[in-house]
Amino acid sequence: xxxxxxxxxxxxxxxxxxxxxxxxxxxxxxxxxxxxxxxxxxxxxxxxxxxxxxxxxxxxxxxxxxxxxxxxxxxxxxxxxxxxxxxxxxxxxxxxxxxxxxxxxxxxxxxxxxxxxxxxxxxxxxxxxxxxxxxxxxxxxxxxxxxxxxxxxxxxxxxxxxxxxxxxxxxxxxxxxxxxxxxxxxxxxxxxxxxxxxxxxxxxxxxxxxxxxxxxxxxxxxxxxxxxxxxxxxxxxxxxxxxxxxxxxxxxxxxxxxxxxxxxxxxxxxxxxxxxxxxxxxxxxxxxxxxxxxxxxxxxxxxxxxxxxxxxxxxxxxxxxxxxxxxxxxxxxxxxxxxxxxxxxxxxxxxxxxxxxxxxx
Amino acid sequence: xxxxxxxxxxxxxxxxxxxxxxxxxxxxxxxxxxxxxxxxxxxxxxxxxxxxxxxxxxxxxxxxxxxxxxxxxxxxxxxxxxxxxxxxxxxxxxxxxxxxxxxxxxxxxxxxxxxxxxxxxxxxxxxxxxxxxxxxxxxxxxxxxxxxxxxxxxxxxxxxxxxxxxxxxxxxxxxxxxxxxxxxxxxxxxxxxxxxxxxxxxxxxxxxxxxxxxxxxxxxxxxxxxxxxxxxxxxxxxxxxxxxxxxxxxxxxxxxxxxxxxxxxxxxxxxxxxxxxxxxxxxxxxxxxxxxxxxxxxxxxxxxxxxxxxxxxxxxxxxxxxxxxxxxxxxxxxxxxxxxxxxxxxxxxxxxxxxxxxxxxxxxxxxxxxxxxxxxxxxxxxxxxx
Numbered sequence: 001x002x003x004x005x006x007x008x009x010x011x012x013x014x015x016x017x018x019x020x021x022x023x024x025x026x027x028x029x030x031x032x033x034x035x036x037x038x039x040x041x042x043x044x045x046x047x048x049x050x051x052x053x054x055x056x057x058x059x060x061x062x063x064x065x066x067x068x069x070x071x072x073x074x075x076x077x078x079x080x081x082x083x084x085x086x087x088x089x090x091x092x093x094x095x096x097x098x099x100x101x102x103x104x105x106x107x108x109x110x111x112x113x114x115x116x117x118x119x120x121x122x123x124x125x126x127x128x129x130x131x132x133x134x135x136x137x138x139x140x141x142x143x144x145x146x147x148x149x150x151x152x153x154x155x156x157x158x159x160x161x162x163x164x165x166x167x168x169x170x171x172x173x174x175x176x177x178x179x180x181x182x183x184x185x186x187x188x189x190x191x192x193x194x195x196x197x198x199x200x201x202x203x204x205x206x207x208x209x210x211x212x213x214x215x216x217x218x219x220x221x222x223x224x225x226x227x228x229x230x231x232x233x234x235x236x237x238x239x240x241x242x243x244x245x246x247x248x249x250x251x252x253x254x255x256x257x258x259x260x261x262x263x264x265x266x267x268x269x270x271x272x273x274x275x276x277x278x279x280x281x282x283x284x285x286x287x288x289x290x291x292x293x294x295x296x297x298x299x300x301x302x303x304x305x306x307x308x309x310x311x312x313x314x315x316x317x318x319x320x321x322x323x324x325x326x327x328x329x330x331x332x333x334x335x336x337x338x339x340x341x342x343x344x345x346x347x348x349x350x351x352x353x354x355x356x357x358x359x360x361x
Numbered sequence: 362x363x364x365x366x367x368x369x370x371x372x373x374x375x376x377x378x379x380x381x382x383x384x385x386x387x388x389x390x391x392x393x394x395x396x397x398x399x400x401x402x403x404x405x406x407x408x409x410x411x412x413x414x415x416x417x418x419x420x421x422x423x424x425x426x427x428x429x430x431x432x433x434x435x436x437x438x439x440x441x442x443x444x445x446x447x448x449x450x451x452x453x454x455x456x457x458x459x460x461x462x463x464x465x466x467x468x469x470x471x472x473x474x475x476x477x478x479x480x481x482x483x484x485x486x487x488x489x490x491x492x493x494x495x496x497x498x499x500x501x502x503x504x505x506x507x508x509x510x511x512x513x514x515x516x517x518x519x520x521x522x523x524x525x526x527x528x529x530x531x532x533x534x535x536x537x538x539x540x541x542x543x544x545x546x547x548x549x550x551x552x553x554x555x556x557x558x559x560x561x562x563x564x565x566x567x568x569x570x571x572x573x574x575x576x577x578x579x580x581x582x583x584x585x586x587x588x589x590x591x592x593x594x595x596x597x598x599x600x601x602x603x604x605x606x607x608x609x610x611x612x613x614x615x616x617x618x619x620x621x622x623x624x625x626x627x628x629x630x631x632x633x634x635x636x637x638x639x640x641x642x643x644x645x646x647x648x649x650x651x652x653x654x655x656x657x658x659x660x661x662x663x664x665x666x667x668x669x670x671x672x673x674x675x676x677x678x679x680x681x682x683x684x685x686x687x688x689x690x691x692x693x694x695x696x697x698x699x700x701x702x703x704x705x706x707x708x709x710x711x712x713x714x715x716x717x718x719x720x721x722x723x724x725x726x727x728x729x730x731x732x733x734x735x736x737x738x739x740x741x742x743x744x745x746x747x
Contacts, residue, residue, distance in 0.1 A: 001370070001437055002363050003664045009362070070362050242742055257745040262738035269672075269737055270679050274661035281660040284362050296656075303657055348646075355649035360630060361639065 003280070005074070012071055016078040019051060024082040026329055029189065032085045033332070037182060038191030039152050044086040048117045054091045055115040058099060062108065063115040069096065069221070073228040073283035080232025083189040083332050087119040087149030093225050094120035094157045096286070097168065097218040098205070106203040110155060110170055121153040121173075124219050129197055131162045131169055131204075138162065139177070139199040140169055146343060150193030151182040159215040162204055166211035168218065169202040176200065187339035189332055220297030221286055223344070227279040227297075227304035230340060234272050234308040237333040241265070241315045248320075261318060268311050275300075275307040295357045302350045309337040364663070366437075373438050377420075377445040384414060385451060396453025397621065399719035401576040405531055408452050409489070416486030421460055424613075429468060429476065430484045436613060436667045443617030450624070455528065459483040459490035463536050465609040470553075470594045470602045479534075479555065491558070493523040493537035493580060494603065500525075501732050503538070504547045504600065508582060510539040510554060515589050517541075517554055519562070519582040525726065529565045529578035532558050537582075538603050541596050551599035555591040562586060572718045573708035608674075612666040615677050619659055622681070625688060625716065626651055632713070633695045647691050654684050672741035675733040682723040682730065689713075689720035 005013070023043055032040035048054045053075050058064025065071075072092050079088050095114050101107040114120060129142025140160060147156065150173065158169045171178055177200030180193045206214045242265060245256030255261060282300035285292045312333035316323040323330040341347055355361040366374075385393060389411055395403040415421055424439050425431025434442070454460070464483050467476050482488030499505040508521025519539060526535070535556050542550030558565070562585030567575035594602040630648055633639040639648070658680050665673045692713040693700045704711050710718065724730045738744045 001366055001663075003666070005362055242744065245744060253747060254745045257747045259735075259738075262742075262744050263731070263734040265742055265744065266679075266734035266737035269742060270676050273676055274657045274680060277661035277664040278657050280362070280664065281364065284364055288362075288364060299653055299656060302653065351646060351649050351653070354653060355645065358649070358652055360649055360652060361645050 005070070009071060009074060013074045013078060016051065016053070016075055017081075019047075020078055020082050020084070024079075024084040029082060029084050029332075030329075033083075033188040037151065038085040038185060038188060039087075039149075040085055041152075043084065044088075044119070044152075045117065047086060047088065048119075054088065054095060054117075054119075057092070058095055058111055058115055059102065062102075062111050064111070068284075068288075069224070069286035070280075070283045072096075073224070073280070076225055076228040077232035077235075077279075080229035081236040083233060083329075083336055085189045085191060087121065087152045087191075089225050089229055090121040090148045090153065091119050093218065093222045094122045096221045097122065097157055097214065100217065101168070101205040101214065106170060107205055113154065118154040119149065119152050120155050120157065121147055121150050122157040122218065122222065123147050123195070124159040124215060124222060126159040126161060126166060126215065129158060129160045130164075131160050131167065131202055133163055133204075138169065138202045138204055140171060140197050140202045141177075141199055142197050144195040144197070147180070147193045147195045148343075149191050150180050150195055151191055156195065157205070157218070158202070159218070162208075162211070165208050166206075166215055167208075168205045168211060168214050170205055171197065171200050171202045185339070187332075187335040189336060190339060216294070217290075220293045223297040223301035224279070224282045224286060224293070226340060226344060227275075227282060227300035230301075230304040230308040230337070231272070231276050231279045233333055233336055234275070234304070234311045237308070237311050237315050237330075238265075238268055238272060240329070241268075241311070241318050244319055264314060264318070268307075268314055271307040271310050275303040279304050295354060298350050298354050298357070301344060302347065302354065305337070305341050305344070305347070305350075308333070309341060312337045366441075370437060370441060374441045374445060377442050378449070380418060380420070381445060381449040381451060384418070385449060389414070392452040393450040394452075396455070398453070398723075399572060399574070399576065399715050401453065401528065402574055404452065405455070408455050409486075409531070411452055412455050412486035412489075414486070416484055421456075421486055422464055422480075422484045425464060425468060425480075425484070429480050436611065439613045440616045440666065443613055444620055447617050447620030447624075455531070456483065456486060456489045458492050458528065458532075458536075459488065459534075461614065462492060462606050462609065463490050466536070466553075466593060466602060466606045469605055472590070472593075474590060475555070475593065482533075488534060489528065489532045491526050491529045491532035491535045491580075493526055493535045493556070495525045496522060497524055501729055503603075504551075506538050506540055506551060508537070508539045509543065510541050510552065511543075512541075512589055516586045517556075517589060517591070519554070519556060519585040519587070521582050523580040523582070525568075525577045526565075526580050527577055529558070529580050530567065530575075534558060535580065536593070536606075538599055541599070545597075548600040550597055551603070552596045553593040553599040553602040554587055555593065556582075556585060556587040560585060570719075571721065572710060572715060608669070610674055612662055612668065612673070612677065615662045615681065616659070616666070618681065619655060619662065622655055622658075622685065622688070625692075626655060628712065629688065629692045629695055632692075636695070636697065638695050638697065644691075644695060647687075647694075651684070651688055651691060654680075658684065670741075672737045675728070675736045675741075678728060679730060679733045679737075685723045686720045689717040693717040 055064040056067045060066040098107045128144040131140035177198045179196045182193045279300045282296045316330045422431040423434040510517045510519045541552040564581040566579045568577045638644045696713045
């Protein structure tokens, strides 16, 4: 048993962090969030073509690096630190779902497109659309809200029903019958769109009996991805807050020397580190212990989300007045925290799901 | 990152399980579930016999080097032993202080003569130890220790008072932090002495706690004696030795403790199902939260196992102490109004009542929550001292 990251994994982290520290500066993030409709386009191109980050866990036979989800998690965590608005999370979760369907139908060409630099998105609430097949041709209709980075993705994976059976479909977003409307977002570092489908052609990625399971598993992988992103954001937010407590002087001393603030920061550290352990453990289960993922995925998402929310809300308070300004970055973390929680269906629903899967309720 | 156990770990686990299965029998069978925090008074004589049985079979001091009678076991093997021990519901250990605190301290700081004299008694389960650190005026501020010792006619003469000493009533020996340089202050001038408990100069007075039971005692030293050689490290170097003792906990006990926590939580869940309180959304939410947090503690303990980073032990202590205190509150809420009356006189507590009350100590002893937060803020987060 070995919990530490391997040397290669540590090197990956250093490479990604170094690149992002040079290029994904707070100014770049700000500009993309406020003017670029939530998309740092040129930096995204470099992340996928130069750094090849979206193909980390894709089969080498298809041009990927053949790594595990642990490596993907490391990249998610590092990107999470920056809040850079790029469609990395939905693309790698889509890649994971496609990789598991790779012996099936049209998954391989879609994976090859991701390797070539395409962004993808994934919408896993099956209630919003339904599909039918006629003479081997599948079409899908419905209105799917809150599609992450939909406006920047080439195709979407959709959880839906196909002839009343749960199924995972792929839809071309620039194709006929698909219309995307980007929405202004509370968290400007995350772009969301409404996808309207009117008899849009689609490909089915799952066998009839395996749809529900594939959707559930994709949701759990999405939960792990979200946990890793939140851990990165939470760690960065706490670092910025601690630095401010050193710099800011009142009453003739750094405010970080006051025990009333020290103890609150200690509690934030105690929220973050165990959540980090849980998220790391969860990334390992994706391939290392798939049976545990159904519990550990949502569990990691819940505690990482809690840590980010606790740290980002305290960050505003501990910064005082400056933390309430638009100019300061504290609010970006806070908005990311709340929107992540709301988009996963809320904390209560997540807790109930864990309780059910653990056999408690 | 690979979180699977190796084949050799599985073999070791099977060996431990088999031994416990074979030996928690006969008169020892009734020890299952006895002892442990809040119940140290239970079956004390038989638990001492059990400790000797463990020692005879080589299960004490697993992590110590072979030349000292240990097994040179890896941290993971120590975890496996402690987990299997907890899963078997084997009794609370009577010599935790000797095995986990003093033995590694002797190996690290002790003279070879002291190692030869004291390690075998610990490893055979024959000599039991208690810890003399806290005093009425030195709780969180341990460096304020005032108990003094002076060399007189080839032995140390000790005068003063220790408090919150676990197992003082039956321990054979005590490791004591004392001031050996008159007029010295704070961390200087302290020494780490080994003192026999059964002598006229020592009086043990049990402290009656909010539970009505007495796990802790006051220990009065009035001209107590120990041989001049019974000092670990140099005279005046006691602070460093005592801090070393506190630093030997590297996460093994934390993982084993969680097995007991799982059992307690399972019991609360069972009770909530039996009396229908599980249908109360507040109760079920708290049970799920407790379950989630216990899993989180496990993943965190696995990641930090063996860590000697400053603050790792403080994070772990804050996590489990707060968790266990909340479990006590949950347990009594699940019991409902029935928990307001006792099962017997003078003050006989059932399981939930004992958990509810005893867990108030968890966030105070072994470094209060507030001290743990100080340690994290100063040593991990590097926040300025002034």
